[in-house]
Amino acid sequence: MSSAKGRILRLLENLVLREARVISKRVVGPFIELTVDSLGDAQAGDKIQILLPDNDVRTYTPIPGDPPTLLIHLHADTPGPRWARSVAPGDTFRFKGPDRSLRVPDGPVVIVGDATSVAVAKAFSLARPDSVTALIEGPFALEGMRTFATGDYAAIAAAVPDGATVALTGGSALVVAVRAALRARSIDAVTKAYWAHGRTGID
Ligand SMILES: Cc1cc2nc3c(=O)[nH]c(=O)nc-3n(C[C@H](O)[C@H](O)[C@H](O)COP(=O)(O)OP(=O)(O)OC[C@H]3O[C@@H](n4cnc5c(N)ncnc54)[C@H](O)[C@@H]3O)c2cc1C
Structure with a gap:
């Protein structure tokens, strides 16, 4: 199901969204782990908002690395997990971000x-x-x-x-x-x- 936010992002996608390509996909416990070619300059505590094919939007946490990774919890048959189950290596997707989400001072x-x-x-x-x-x-x-x-x-x-x-x-x-x-x-x-x-x- 599309959302107002998703429809707006779709209209503006060439202006405000980045594109990433899925490199690999595997199941890790209750997650699908996707490695992707690039998530921009993501830092720990950042988020990305993925524009799903049906113009809905879901938020996930980039794990910076070479390559960066996403871990999508398969809690139910809902839009985020459905997308993660359907996407395949070589597919591209659009996302907003990375944007700051969780700020934690230096230290333990x-x-x-x-x-x-x-x-x-x-x-x-x-x-x-x-x-x-x-x-x-x-x-x-x-x-x-x-x-x-x-x-x-x-x-x-x-x-x-x-x-x-x-x-x-x-x-x-x-x-x-x-x-x-x-x-x-x-x-x-x-x-x-x-x-x-x-x-x-x-x-
Ligand atoms: C900053 C940020 C970072 C996030 N990072 C991650 C991440 O790295 N990995 C990840 O898997 N999720 C992450 N999330 C959570 C994820 O965005 C939500 O769980 C999202 O709602 C999942 O979308 P959905 O399509 O599965 O379910 P929705 O369609 O959004 O929700 C449908 C219903 O499912 C229930 N629900 C939603 N999520 C869960 C859940 N996880 N467990 C049990 N019930 C749930 C709620 O009752 C909700 O009303 C993050 C969220 C934020 C805000």
């Missing part, structure tokens, strides 16, 4: 989130080796990341080293719950909700 950082946060955790881990703790809700995370069970927010607060910045991302319910658990221990966090039940395109 704890990234807390869900499956949609694995990409941003990976991006910061590559940009700041040995300075990133990644805590991911649910059963799956990439190597070097830790998982936690839904509701086990006390463990998150206990895992925050002195002086680290906590960045909360992922589903809005998780962000709200973890922020409350951290506040109870006087720990501040920067927050960025990536999706919310019953809503699309919250960014």
Whole structure:
């Protein structure tokens, strides 16, 4: 289904969008991982907004590298995962960005989130080796990341080293719950909700 934002981007695509070509595609746990030829000058914490073929728009996190990577969570048969399942090496797509999304001061950082946060955790881990703790809700995370069970927010607060910045991302319910658990221990966090039940395109 198209969206107003998607239709506007389609009208302006030659002016405001970049193009990338898919190099490779593979399934990694509950994700499709796409490597692409270029995502511009993407930095850790950036986002891109992909214009889907039906003129809808979905936001994903570039993982800078050579080549850069996208990790798309296959949570349901919805437009983003449908596109990721259908796209093939050699295909091109248009996107807006990269644009700044999550700003984290220099130094150690704890990234807390869900499956949609694995990409941003990976991006910061590559940009700041040995300075990133990644805590991911649910059963799956990439190597070097830790998982936690839904509701086990006390463990998150206990895992925050002195002086680290906590960045909360992922589903809005998780962000709200973890922020409350951290506040109870006087720990501040920067927050960025990536999706919310019953809503699309919250960014
Ligand atoms: C800055 C930013 C960076 C992001 N980076 C990534 C990334 O790297 N990888 C990634 O996979 N996602 C990422 N997301 C999240 C992604 O944009 C959303 O999950 C998006 O809604 C997915 O689109 P969709 O077509 O699957 O579902 P939509 O059509 O947008 O949503 C339909 C319904 O599905 C539910 N829903 C949406 N997303 C999820 C989910 N992940 N899990 C469970 N239920 C969901 C909601 O109830 C929603 O109403 C990012 C979001 C933002 C804002």
